[in-house]
Amino acid sequence: MKYLINKPNLSSLEKKYVNQALNTTWLSANGENTKIFQNKFSKFLGIKNSLAVQSGTAALHLALKSLGVGADDKVIIPNYTCVSNLSAASQCNAKAILVDVEKETLGLDYELVKIAIKKYKPKVLQLVHVYGFPARDTLKIIKLCKKFNVHVIEDTSEALGATINKKKVGNFGSINVTSIRSEKMIGVGEGAVISSNNKKIFQKIELLASRNAPFRTRKDPYWKKYYVNGEGYNYLMPHLLGSVARAQIERFSSILLKKKINVGKIYLKYFKVDNLKLCQNKLNKSSPVYWLNSIYFENLNKNNIQKLGEYLMSCGIEVRSGFWPLNEFKSFKSIYVTKSNISKKIFNRTLVLPSSYDLKIKDIIFIREKIKIFLRKYL
Numbered sequence: 284m285k286y287l288i289n290k291p292n293l294s295s296l297e298k299k300y301v302n303q304a305l306n307t308t309w310l311s312a313n314g315e316n317t318k319i320f321q322n323k324f325s326k327f328l329g330i331k332n333s334l335a336v337q338s339g340t341a342a343l344h345l346a347l348k349s350l351g352v353g354a355d356d357k358v359i360i361p362n363y364t365c366v367s368n369l370s371a372a373s374q375c376n377a378k379a380i381l382v383d384v385e386k387e388t389l390g391l392d393y394e395l396v397k398i399a400i401k402k403y404k405p406k407v408l409q410l411v412h413v414y415g416f417p418a419r420d421t422l423k424i425i426k427l428c429k430k431f432n433v434h435v436i437e438d439t440s441e442a443l444g445a446t447i448n449k450k451k452v453g454n455f456g457s458i459n460v461t462s463i464r465s466e467k468m469i470g471v472g473e474g475a476v477i478s479s480n481n482k483k484i485f486q487k488i489e490l491l492a493s494r495n496a497p498f499r500t501r502k503d504p505y506w507k508k509y510y511v512n513g514e515g516y517n518y519l520m521p522h523l524l525g526s527v528a529r530a531q532i533e534r535f536s537s538i539l540l541k542k543k544i545n546v547g548k549i550y551l552k553y554f555k556v557d558n559l560k561l562c563q564n565k566l567n568k569s570s571p572v573y574w575l576n577s578i579y580f581e582n583l584n585k586n587n588i589q590k591l592g593e594y595l596m597s598c599g600i601e602v603r604s605g606f607w608p609l610n611e612f613k614s615f616k617s618i619y620v621t622k623s624n625i626s627k628k629i630f631n632r633t634l635v636l637p638s639s640y641d642l643k644i645k646d647i648i649f650i651r652e653k654i655k656i657f658l659r660k661y662l
Contacts, residue, residue, distance in 0.1 A: 547573020
């Protein structure tokens with residue numbers, strides 16, 4: 284594929300810090316570069332505490348466990364998002380309340396959330412910012428959750444750096460989770476960051492991520508090191524990945540974020556010319572980061588869109604479908620709250636297009652022209 288959905292943006296700085304880690308011979312958790320990354324990530328996001336872990340699913344699992352989610356507790360999850368959000372709830376033996384999304388930003392629909400909270404009384408709500416766009420109803424949902432004592436886990440895996448009223452997303456809930464897998468806004472291969480301003484919650488997260496072993500400081504007797512309080516997990520990020528992450532966060536604001544936003548603005552400009560409809564809208568008082576750029580085909584059926592996707596792939600243009608609606612995964616126990624099944628419509632009529640940092644105007648014009656050729660020739 285010449286034009287990739289997303290690829291990591293790496294430099295000599297990543298190599299420098301990885302070699303630094305290799306030279307120390309410390310490859311495991313709690314490496315110095317990982318600690319530096321955590322501090323810099325917290326500073327960027329404006330949240331007091333951050334912990335780097337091995338995957339986004341691990342971070343979501345930790346977040347739910349730290350909030351006391353257990354068997355048959357209910358968790359609200361957007362129906363249009365990565366299956367990891369659902370898998371993490373399943374790991375806790377919780378029941379997923381899948382709530383449909385609104386069509387402007389593909390975030391949770393406030394009116395449906397209100398119905399779900401009143402009817403099912405969830406313990407936690409997962410608020411996901413999809414494809415780099417702050418969820419439209421974020422502020423109303425946060426207010427509603429406070430009223431009904433529902434914890435909010437924000438998921439900024441696709442929207443790191445996006446803002447609402449000049450406040451970075453990730454600052455609205457009890458906990459924020461950010462995947463830093465290779466294709467995300469920050470990419471290290473596989474990993475995530477879990478952040479919180481709540482000291483008590485964060486201490487629980489740290490403990491669970493470290494096998495629930497409380498005696499791990501240098502002040503503790505060595506013979507207590509492997510004592511555990513109960514169920515815990517080996518989730519901490521190893522030093523080599525933490526070293527890549529340090530370089531990524533140091534380059535993020537000045538380079539990576541600017542490049543990503545520029546690609547999104549090129550799509551907006553050059554697709555608008557031919558009335559090709561991008562899937563999401565930028566709302567007033569919010570600033571998206573355009574993690575992925577997707578196109579919505581109002582007048583094509585699912586079969587024709589799949590043929591278009593195959594055609595683009597044959598031209599060296601990598602595409603992907605939208606997220607499979609989570610309610611279609613029947614192996615998970617869940618309840619679906621919807622009125623018009625927006626998530627299914629988005630899935631059936633959307634193609635996600637190449638969105639890598641290094642795309643230029645000529646590349647996006649090439650992608651646009653290939654779409655137009657297909658539409659003229661085959662439809």
